[in-house]
Amino acid sequence: MSAVEASAMVCCCYVLSVKLCGVSFKTYTIHIKRHHGNDLVPPPDNGNGDVRFVLYGLTRPPVPSCSLLDHVDCLLPIEPEGFTLYLLDSLFSKGLCTVKSIPPKCRLGFSRVLKGALDKVICKPDDISCWGVSGGNLQLVRETLAESAPPMLDLDGSDHDLTERNLKQYKRKICDGHYIAAVRVLSSSGVAPYNDVTLQEFKTKHPFLSAPSLPDLHIDHHPLIASQDVVLDRIKSFPRGTSCGRNGLRAQHLMDCLSGEAVAISDELVSSITQVVNLFLEGKCPIMLDEYIASAPLTPLVKPGGGIRPIAVGTVWRRLVSKVSTTMIGHSLDGYLEDLQFEVGVPGGGEAILYAVNHLVEDRRDDVGLSMLLVDFQNAFNLVDRTVMLEEVRRRCPVISRWVEFCDSSPARLYYGEHSLCSCQGAWYLADGTIVGDNLVVSKVLELITEDGPRCGLHLNVDKTELFWPKEDPKSRLEGIFPPNISRPLHEVKLLGGPVSVDVNFGSALVMKRVSKTIGLLDAVAKINDPQCELLLIRACAGVSKLYFAMRTCPPRIFDLAQLSFDMALCSALERIVTASGLGFRDWQWRLSTYPLHLGALVFIHHAMEIDFLSTPSDVATPKLMKKIADIYFTQVTKGVESSFSFSRRQMALWQSQREEHTSDWLRVVLISRLGQTMNGKTYRCVLCYRLGVPLFSVSKPCPACSKVSTGDVYGDHAVSCAGVIGIKHRHNAVRDTLVDICFRSGISAGKEVDIGLGGGCDKALRPADMLLYSWEGGLDVCVDLTGSSPLTQTGMADFLPGRAVIDAAQRKRCKYMTKCADIGYGFLPFSFSSFGELEKDAVTLLKRVRKFSMAQDIGARAAVHIFNRISFSIAKGVGAQIVSRLPSNLL
Secondary structure, eight states: OOOHHHHHHHTTOOOTTEEEOTTTOOEEETTSOEEETTEEEOOOOOSSOOOOOOOOSBOOOOOOOHHHHHHHHHHSOSSOOSOOHHHHHHHHHHOOOOOSSOOGGGHHHHHHHHHHHHHHHHHOTTOGGGGSOOTTHHHHHHHHHHHOOOOOTTTTTTSSOHHHHHHHHHHHHHHTTOHHHHHHHHTOOOBOOSSHHHHHHHHHHSOOOOOOOOOOOOOOSOOOOOOHHHHHHHHHTSOTTOOOOTTOOOHHHHHHTTSGGGGGGHHHHHHHHHHHHHHHHTTOSOGGGHHHHTOEEEEEEEOTTSSEEEEEOOOHHHHHHHHHHHHHHTGGGTTTSTTTOOSTTOTTHHHHHHHHHHHHHHHTTTOTTEEEEEEEBTTHHHHSOHHHHHHHHHHHOGGGHHHHHHHHSSOEEEEETTEEEEEOSOOOOOOEEEEEEEHHHHHHHHHHHHHHGGGGTOOBOTTTOEEEOSSOOGGGGSTTTSOTTSBOOSSEEEETTEEEESOHHHHHHHHHHHHHHHHHHHHHHHTTOOHHHHHHHHHTTTTOHHHHHHHHHSOGGGGHHHHHHHHHHHHHHHHHHHHTTOSOOOHHHHHHHTSOGGGTOSOOOOHHHHHHHHOOTTSOOOHHHHHHHHHHHHHHHHHTHHHHSOOOHHHHHHHHHTTSTTTTGGGGOOOOGGGTOOOOHHHHHHHHHHHHTOOOSOTTOOOTTTOOOOTTOOSSHHHHHOOSTTSHHHHHHHHHHHHHHHHHHTTOOEEEEEOOOOOOSTTOOOOOEEEEEEEEETTEEEEEEEEEEOTTSTTTTTTOOTTHHHHHHHHHHHHHHHHHHHHTTOEEEEEEEETTOOBOHHHHHHHHHHHHHHHHHOSSOHHHHTHHHHHHHHHHHHHHHHHHTTSOTTOO
């Protein structure tokens, strides 16, 4: 059983009254009775009779045996019943497994409890008992310790091979919307086994040394004082699915506490969180908690070339306070490394470095008096001397020195399973450097680094340090100039992942290597065997960032072969996704699928179109500039598309319809099955084929739903407009249900199929409103009538104009029902959409208002930004269902 109160205690807000059950994944309060099925479980008695709330309908978790609880009693001090460091150490040694998100119905209660715990800390920050548990909560902690198993870092063991484990982890990442991480997982070498060998490698990378020593001097600078706006902004900056530290508290827990019903006290809670952040910045947290707040669990990822790469995940409070600090002081440090580093935090800095160095090498290639030194340090991330770093912070950034010293002046605990290591060295550090100049000057710089570096914990890695110039100076090999074992490449070096050379072949080989890796990622994505996931990852351009960087830093002439190889691989991948490598994916489909989304395409990574425009040796193509140039280019391309292809009337109408706003939103949805945002492979491919104009039907085969034969309709236009079984009514209801669910999740009062006494006319039965929005317009209830249309019907093809179908359908609804609704005291609003996802202006206005309301209810606004995506996806899913129900069984 997991405990969020244990998480918060460690990170300065021990939640006194709530725990999350790892079995039923529900929250409980400590001071109340808990229902599991028909059983009533009494809480630990704290003597004050507090009752918060009760949750029903939960499965009773297993009760630990008496022997286990007795064993836990042996671990805990019996004399004091309050918070102790021994208890804290026991909790961290066990590790806590918590749910990713607080259930919506529990958020308000959880927020109140969290605020109460924070306020206790704020009132008495020096009293360590205010940071912990008291009274009857101790029994809960005992149960937590008894039931928590040591975290296993290789849970799948030998039951699954590496590919299966990667696919399992990939599903978690893609559901969180972490597309780049999902691709990395697919091509990952996995996690090192949980054994003594891995533990020893960790100890080698984190050697035990004495803690940093600083003079006991008073810091007379005032600390930073964070505002609520900055703290709230930094809470929002955590990506969805951010992992937790050893204590189990997640960034999502904080965002949940400020969302939904908890919005009622969100301002007060943000104020309390801000005050606690400021306590940390002022150095008022009890010093004995520093090694726990600065702690992190270690995950040993296997490097492709062998060895492990330790991944440490710090506690949320450490990350939050550090985020606030860097945001507030970042600009004041612009001049500190202004002339020394150009890569981190400098837009286009990496490209500028490569252009400058290559320009210098090209111009002075025959100057034998020059050398370029590429410096590398041994394990700098873990071995930098913290004493030097802390002294530098005091000198350069005294306003954050209290916080930095709290985190780094004492050994931090790094947990690996049941083992813990003490980390006394290491800090985030730029471990690579480049020096270009006269041979003797470069030699003196290297001598200075070798002699003075160890004082800072920087030890030169001679094996990876390189000395290069196109024309070598023989004098540079004289004794005492450079180390004899330093590497001396003859023709080229790699700087910041880009080529520095006068040899075109080296740049071509480097680019080709990048393309090969990208093609390997496309092959890894194909193993998913889910076209929706595959297209989503390809659309996100996941895994091609290094290829983009190479395109911006290498001359265009070296891309010919790489371009051809990549385009062939991408075309093959898209053909597999759209038609399952079947027939129908031709030049038109290939071109259309590689346009930007706002031009009705599927993806936007067709490199053949970008190379000549985005690789300019004379200018630095930053991402913003790249996007601007691409927009200009594709605008010109679309103007000449008719001359490039012989369009039929239907193809032109198809392309124009999909260029309308919101028609491509369905491609952006995150895969969440409980929101209906998934399709099976066949349905998804049908939608893609319909949108790309891939033939699906025989020319004269009758419709299985209505037996109508549509001559020449091979693309599915009749299927999309058919009123038979799984027809337009099915799509209408799917969109209606999604819209009602969006309103419900946004906190808007709405009813579905509400009888308002509206006559159907001609002695027809009363017609219910598709959706009724209560008190929506100036206190007036508004009827929302959904209507779908299909622009590519035979009648709709005459004098085709994009968007006209939804406008005409909405106008017909207004003429038919607006006056009738007004007569009985209701407002009326048509919600008109097409089979391509076009939306009439009233529908857009309604969704924008719902989105604005949702953003006020959700601190992360994640539901709000996907409202249009959900509607678009439900339309596409309905279209897919219509086509599949009429499709030959052996197709796709």
